[in-house]
Amino acid sequence: MVRTYDFGEADRIIVLLTPAGLVRAVAKGVRRLRSRFGSRLEPFVLVQAQLYPGRNLDTITGADTVAYFGTGIIDRYEHYTAACAVLEATERLSIDGGELFDAAVEALKNIQVATRPTLALDAFLLQAMETAGWAPQLFDCAHCNAPGPHQLFHPGAGGALCRNCHYSGCAEVDPEVLHVMWLLAHVGGEGAEVAPESVCNSAHQLVRAHLQWHLERKLGSLDFVDAGWTH
Incomplete structure (x- = not known):
């Protein structure tokens, strides 16, 4: 539900x-x-x-x-807001089908036991974007396919960009941030939990930016996820 x-x-x-x-x-x-x-x-x-x-x-x-799934979620702010974001994203992205059913159930299970629930959320969001057909390119250049790693990112361009394909408004990104996103997207985040907090936070912001660019509207629950970092 x-x-x-x-x-x-x-x-x-x-x-x-x-x-x-x-x-x-x-x-x-x-x-x-x-x-x-x-x-x-x-x-x-x-x-x-x-x-x-x-x-x-x-x-x-x-x-x-x-x-x-409420045990381990409803009594912890970061876990609760991450789980709420999973449900909101699921509703926005599942209008035409139930492809995200198993992924959403698995995400809630992972958030229950996660020490860093935002990583579990971001892994789900990247999987959801893959299902929707607009997951970000994280290694090769999204425009010319030049092999990475690269240090630019723009959701409107499709993700990572090389210097030759620079877009106005590109974000300068540490390649390690894109590597963490790749781990979240392709191996369920295995290895990402040991990344520095600053790298994980930067990865989350890129995931959020890419999601909201393609949805063309905000997910309100993500504001509460980010607010938890200041608590």
Whole structure:
């Protein structure tokens, strides 16, 4: 489940991510104290839901908990904000299909136990961008394919750039930052956790910039992720 909206006096619209894509359904009476759904229809809960099809919205007639990811997430600020960003990104990127279902479940599991949850978030975001078809180029030049490593990055150009393909507004980047991003994108971040914090933070900012450039809108939850660095 990725999002909820209050509906009427006691109902709630539940946005579910399924292997087939996003489903919006009404959970009747879920806001009452004695709701038969209890706390199952909440973020960070994997459920097996029974749905009755409707004209505009399905109705949830039953829900059984399969897994609960809140432990280790809801009581830690950095983990909670990273997990919220996973859910928000999933909703934005899964409108036409459910390709991110398994990746989102795996990301929440990783965030539960992560010592650096932002790395787990960034690994998921890079995977999501790969699924969407606009993952950043991280080694060869995104414009001319000159072999890297390179020291320039621009999301509008597709990622890393060589000096000959300089774009206005390019960011100067330590190649180690792009290497950390490559580890996150291709091997689940193995090896990235030992990188200096400054390198990981720079990698996160590039991941965020690339994502939001191609989404053409902000993910509000990422503001809270970044705010956690000052706490």
